[in-house]
Amino acid sequence: MDLYEYQAKELFGRHGIPVPAGRVAATPAEAREIAAELNAPVVIKAQVKTGGRGKAGGIRPAAGPVSAEQEAARVLGMDIKGHVARRVLVEAATVPFEEYYAAFLVDRTEGGFLAMVSGQGGMEIEELAATDPDAIVKLPIDPVTGVDADTARLLAAKSGLPEQAADTLEKLWRVLVEEDALLVEVNPLICTTDQHIVALDGKVTLDDNAYFRHAWEYAERTDSLEDRARAKGLNYVKLDGRVGVIGNGAGLVMSTLDVVAASRSEAISRAAPANFLDIGGGASAQVMADGLEIILADPDVRSVLVNVFGGITACDAVANGIVTALELLGERGHARPIVVRLDGNNAEVGRRILSEARHPAVRQVSTMDGAAETAARLAAGA
């Protein structure tokens, strides 16, 4: 999970990393209050989980409380690359003397940790990596021994950061380890004219698998289908097509989406997948019913494709699950066509169970490719 800048900076503050004085505001009036408390020129920063805020006009200076209110009114509600700014961070304006880049991250390629530090900060790191790759110092970090004071000093020296930045680097490493982060990035990390190191921005990605050992309260609960699915323990991602997809296993569901998308032709050009939904291994009747309920609650869905491979759970059990799920759904299960493909263990028995149930919305296709095509055609009304 990505954190907002203000959340990342709260974390930094708790770990003793200097950040500018400031607070988050949800209304222009709050922004005005915060600016008045700070009693200094401020910067209003859109809180969105995407880059390029500055270029989009999401970062605005304000000389005092009155202009802070005006600027916050402009930034709040701003749409930056599809991310709407619902909050702004109101911060004391801090002037950099020098700008650096510092990050610690999980390196998927090597299966370890990596430090990336550069004496040139401020611009996008991808841009710097493309234009001047030698300006970024990359150092693999031993997962067992980690970053101590000596390693931090070495990192600072190698990348041309002042000596006093070493302490901040060591603390950023501790954020990565102690908070179970996959990424801790500061761009820019700055040195002020009076030689103080300050984290002027912050990006932190936390590991969703590590919730159990933290008291994180970052989840934003909304009424979206994704959150409703999550509340039922389902793995659901909303997409923009019309074929609702439900299956068992993340790989198989991803594959099903691809096969649906690939079966598009001129006549059925709008039959893209409407969602990703993985109901996992067991596919019990209740889980199947919950999954179908979420998918049928999406008004964009015109047809549903249930793609199940009977591996550990045999297809007769899966078929019984589908039949019971449709009983649980009652009338709601009749609204749109449901194409079912069952394959694997006991596939024939499973198909017979579904045939004998004679549910009017259900039709069976025995292959994955054929079922995807049928669901796509039905969604297009072709």
Added chain:
Amino acid sequence: MAIFLTKDSRVLVQGMTGAEGTRHTSRMLAAGTDVVAGVTPGKGGRSVDFGERTVPVFGSVAEAMAETGADVSVVFVPPRFTGGAVEEAVAAGVPLCVVITEGVPVHDAVRFRALANGRTRIIGPNCPGLISPGQSSAGIIPADITSAGRIGLVSKSGTLTYQLMYELRDLGFSTAVGIGGDPVVGTTHIDCLRAFQDDPGTDAIVMIGEIGGDAEERAAAFIAEHVTKPVVAYVAGFTAPEGKTMGHAGAIVSGSSGTAQAKKEALEAVGVRVGRTPSETARLMRSALSEGVPSSGGAAGAERPERGKAAAYGDRARLTE
């Protein structure tokens, strides 16, 4: 033959007395696996009756290995205890540790991977394990959907593994390895490709990838340099939007990196045929095998063609005929 797991493997199950552990130990036994021990801290001295066999439970991995000669551990413990369980197995020096558990914190995986440091092969976490059909199964891959044969399979995804195993059940498999869908895993596509290339019991390889990271791209470079056996591939996630985790913790397109398209192109550039659907991938494997495969045990090594990354699959087939 097979890779990593054979009929001689002696398997212990960490977490055997838990519900999942018991259920899948029973299945592993039915698949022919020589399950010799269970490990549950604090429950040493007990045993679990599986009908045909009663399996003793030990309090530690070291004790179980010393008493039974176990050389494979399969881990079925909940996420919060998985890191500790794998570190214990590594410290005990078990040669192969298969981590089935989903939801293991990435930091724990990085740590046990570093501690294993080449002495223990870790497979997973968040994987279905591996199976050498007719010989042994370590994990949760269903044993009755396929048969023993000469195809090797390596995959990030469990159900796509099952799908391909089922579609090619008449030809059969030497070993199928589910390496897991997490961002950091113990065994990579490359480790399996190398082992299959060296395995005289494997004639051809199916490789299944999905969005996220660059493992498939690196596997492509490895294939170009080191693999002479036919490889067909499948990549899932062409329709995945940027920045969304698609079920598996590691299945995420970040910015422009980790896309299915880039992986497909990298594989095709080195002559690997990539199916558009799982079924087409199975058909590609059938035609790769019927076109004449380098005979195992000699020709592949002896006539390994000199070629760069761009060598076409067709060239390879002709050179090895």
